[in-house]
Amino acid sequence: MRIATLDAAAEAAARTRLDGLVKPLGSLGRLEDLAAWLSAAHGEVPPRPLDDVRVVVFAGDHGVSGMSAYPREVTAAMVRVFLAGKSGVGVLAKLAGATVRVCDIAVDWDAADVPAEVTAHKVRRGSGSIDVEDALAEGEARTAFEHGRAIADEEIDDGADLLVPGDMGIGNTTICAAVVASLLGLLPEDVVGTGTGIDEDGRVRKLAVVEAALIRAGAVKDPFTVLTALGSACLAATAGFLVQAAVRGVPVLLDGVFSGAAALVAREIAPGAEQWWLAGHRSTEPSQAYALKALDLEPILDLGLRLGEGSGAVQAVPTLRAARAILADMGLLADLA
Numbered sequence: 001m002r003i004a005t006l007d008a009a010a011e012a013a014a015r016t017r018l019d020g021l022v023k024p025l026g027s028l029g030r031l032e033d034l035a036a037w038l039s040a041a042h043g044e045v046p047p048r049p050l051d052d053v054r055v056v057v058f059a060g061d062h063g064v065s066g067m068s069a070y071p072r073e074v075t076a077a078m079v080r081v082f083l084a085g086k087s088g089v090g091v092l093a094k095l096a097g098a099t100v101r102v103c104d105i106a107v108d109w110d111a112a113d114v115p116a117e118v119t120a121h122k123v124r125r126g127s128g129s130i131d132v133e134d135a136l137a138e139g140e141a142r143t144a145f146e147h148g149r150a151i152a153d154e155e156i157d158d159g160a161d162l163l164v165p166g167d168m169g170i171g172n173t174t175i176c177a178a179v180v181a182s183l184l185g186l187l188p189e190d191v192v193g194t195g196t197g198i199d200e201d202g203r204v205r206k207l208a209v210v211e212a213a214l215i216r217a218g219a220v221k222d223p224f225t226v227l228t229a230l231g232s233a234c235l236a237a238t239a240g241f242l243v244q245a246a247v248r249g250v251p252v253l254l255d256g257v258f259s260g261a262a263a264l265v266a267r268e269i270a271p272g273a274e275q276w277w278l279a280g281h282r283s284t285e286p287s288q289a290y291a292l293k294a295l296d297l298e299p300i301l302d303l304g305l306r307l308g309e310g311s312g313a314v315q316a317v318p319t320l321r322a323a324r325a326i327l328a329d330m331g332l333l334a335d336l337a
């Protein structure tokens with residue numbers, strides 16, 4: 001896996017053009033940084049329009065139970081909601097002119113009556129309960145990672161010019177807390193949040209599960225071992241998706257908790273891949289803040305969201321398009337009459 005290189009010359013050319021636009025120097029703030037980054041990613045000034053934006057929602061269940069304010073059956077039910085275009089991310093993606101694909105990586109259901117495309121990358125049904133057992137069997141983390149890479153290839157071969165990873169899985173914030181704590185050497189208290197809205201009793205149970213999982217896993221650093229012990233098939237697939245986007249040189253807008261944890265793992269697997277990722281938004285969950293800090297990523301938006309699915313990231317798409325538009329369409333100071 002070779003990570004594509006960003007074009008430093010295009011970035012420098014973008015900076016020169018930004019400084020010459022008909023505005024006070026630096027006055028378009030973060031938009032200018034995004035415009036320069038996009039130029040580096042595309043290797044041209046102005047960068048190409050972001051016409052084909054795709055969200056891929058990775059769906060799967062977890063062995064841990066009682067960690068969420070909602071029952072695990074919601075994961076499977078939500079797959080149908082994504083297909084019907086009625087999910088939060090579905091509505092928001094439509095506004096941003098993005099498409100949403102849902103992939104059943106590890107939903108715990110009999111999927112006989114859903115379209116085969118949804119289950120084409122199925123790895124397993126549910127995952128192990130990380131407090132007492134590994135999430136995945138030997139080899140499954142790599143299998144799921146390769147599925148994620150294949151999914152990115154499918155989207156990119158089909159014309160995607162910006163990818164957004166989404167997630168659906170009751171219990172996701174528990175395994176993300178464990179993975180982020182393990183990789184960054186943090187305590188459960190640092191990373192455990194209220195997820196879908198658990199009460200204080202639930203948070204105490206969640207802390208105990210994450211603590212038990214971290215003790216059971218021990219000091220693991222190898223990213224595939226972390227995925228196997230504490231992660232999930234969806235997390236491994238999302239990591240593969242992020243790495244492959246970087247291999248192909250396609251920009252990614254990360255979303256919330258799941259994106260953050262997957263990105264941390266993906267960077268361990270493929271150092272340098274993080275150059276291809278932007279943080280779409282800041283989630284209210286603490287583990288995402290730690291992950292983004294470790295990745296040196298500053299979120300574009302901060303709307304107090306805690307939904308996941310890709311819902312925050314898609315809302316940053318218009319901002320990225322705005323960054324491109326200033327380079328493409330603004331006049332030059334030098335042409336002032």
Ligand SMILES: Cc1cc2ncn([C@H]3O[C@H](COP(=O)(O)O)[C@@H](O)[C@H]3O)c2cc1C
Binds near residue numbers: 172
């Ligand atoms: C109806 C519904 C739709 C969702 N869409 C995303 N999530 C979000 O909530 C879950 C993680 O939170 P926790 O760790 O507390 O279970 C994930 O599925 C995430 O995508 C949802 C949750 C629910 C209930």
Ligand SMILES: O=C(O)c1cccnc1
Binds near residue numbers: 195255305309
């Ligand atoms: O911000 C997120 O990604 C999030 C927060 C709570 C539950 N699920 C996802």
